[in-house]
Amino acid sequence: MFKSGFVSIVGRPNVGKSTLTNLLMGEKLAIVSNKPQTTRKNMQTILTTDDYQMIFVDTPGIHKPKHKLGEFMVNAAKDSFKDVDLVLFLTTPEGDLGKGDQFILEALKNTKAPVFLVLNKVDENTREKVAETLQKYSSALEFAEIIPISALKSKNTDTLLKLMVDYMPEGPKYYPEDMITDVQERFIISEIVREKALRNLSQEVPHGIAVDIIQMKQNDKGMYNIEVDLICEKASHKGIIIGKDGQTLKKIGERARMDIEKFLDARVNLKIWVKVRKEWRDNQLLLNELGYKKSK
Ligand SMILES: Nc1nc2c(ncn2[C@@H]2O[C@H](COP(=O)(O)OP(=O)(O)OP(=O)(O)O)[C@@H](O)[C@H]2O)c(=O)[nH]1
Ligand SMILES: [Mg+2]
Known part of the structure; x- marks a missing residue:
């Protein structure tokens, strides 16, 4: 059975969405910087294997917009999870559930797709902080899976990828197998x-x-x-x-x-x-x- 589906990767600015996208693809396609609001448009990247095709949608960080460009970015990110098979909600181990994430989780309540809580950057945080964050977040939404990772150090990302495939429905190859992105x-x-x-x-x-x-x-x-x-x-x-x-x-x-x-x-x-x-x-x-x- 061939599986396929769309996976939206969402979260606050700077949490590592584009880093994770590149890692899952095994190739650098999305730009990355240590400054928030690096990504400005949704970008699809396509991973095709013998068994599945997954289309990742890397999105701009969701934030309070201060200008028209910001509004465009946030709308694009919110559009991305309307019609997908899976959502990866990325965040970092900050302990408390902040206002920015509360806002995103509220918006995610409307999505029909399963949502994974992906706690990124565990490499630069203590176990205690990670545990505390997981505890604070796990009741905020009914997450299908909860996975702590480090996109930078490729920690636990194989497990994440396996779980993502598990959640993909049976489906066609949406794109030709040599196509890796929808952008020019x-x-x-x-x-x-x-x-x-x-x-x-x-x-x-x-x-x-x-x-x-x-x-x-x-x-x-x-x-x-x-x-x-x-x-x-x-x-x-x-x-x-x-x-x-x-x-x-x-x-x-x-x-x-x-x-x-x-x-x-x-x-x-x-x-x-x-x-x-x-x-x-x-x-x-x-x-x-x-x-x-x-x-x-
Ligand atoms: N320590 C650590 N840093 C990371 C990790 N993942 C990403 N980063 C760093 O976090 C910064 C932001 O990464 P991006 O991938 O650009 O984050 P983003 O969520 O796409 O950001 P926006 O596009 O601005 O929304 C970069 O400096 C990355 O190197 C991680 O697992 N650990
Ligand atoms: Mg980005």
Whole structure:
């Protein structure tokens, strides 16, 4: 019997949803950073074996939105668990059941799918904290399974994957077996650039960044010429992104190029133009242009 199904991975920002997605896939597709609100759109990744096909939906962290982009992100995450076969509710061992998680659990009461409580980052927490958290959370919702893991250290994640397969219904191959994601190559490339910006900038600057690919061409030697706009929301951010003698932008560009080369398995020439689009995160037209709009 072939099994298949959709699995939505939800939780607060920064709990490790994208890290877990990449680990389950055995490949880095979703970007990861230590800053909250890294993921901005739902992204499907597809794991196909001889026995099953699971489609993971990595989602933006659910938080209290402060601008239109935030609203889009939270709506996307909440949409993800309406029509899936399983929900992984990811959280970290913080002890108390905080307001953010209470809000998510309330929303999860409406889902028909079974929900797993996945307690991530057990590697950086004591056993006592983990036990205390499990106790506080277990009565907050009727969880189908409760699993403590470390996505970073691959701890207990095999057990998690096995349990996920157990809950998959009999079903068809929804996607061809060589397809690993529903997003386009260009999207992943723009995300790689955004990841390097997130990792090399601090405070509010990286959160106001968007990346738009303006050109991508392969020459007859197989080398890609890629030009992107790195959009920031304030004129004062532009200088910070470029940095002293252009050092910060250079670092972002070099790290992005290396990852894009790995991803495309080809040599890459990457040019980044820094542009200012004032307060784009609250401008619906610009949000649409940058791809932060509902696709269906
Ligand atoms: N110690 C530890 N850190 C982890 C673990 N899993 C993820 N992290 C770190 O937590 C940070 C956030 O990880 P992400 O995967 O980007 O988290 P996310 O939930 O996708 O975050 P958003 O997209 O912002 O909602 C990164 O610095 C990860 O390296 C874990 O099991 N243990
Ligand atoms: Mg993420």
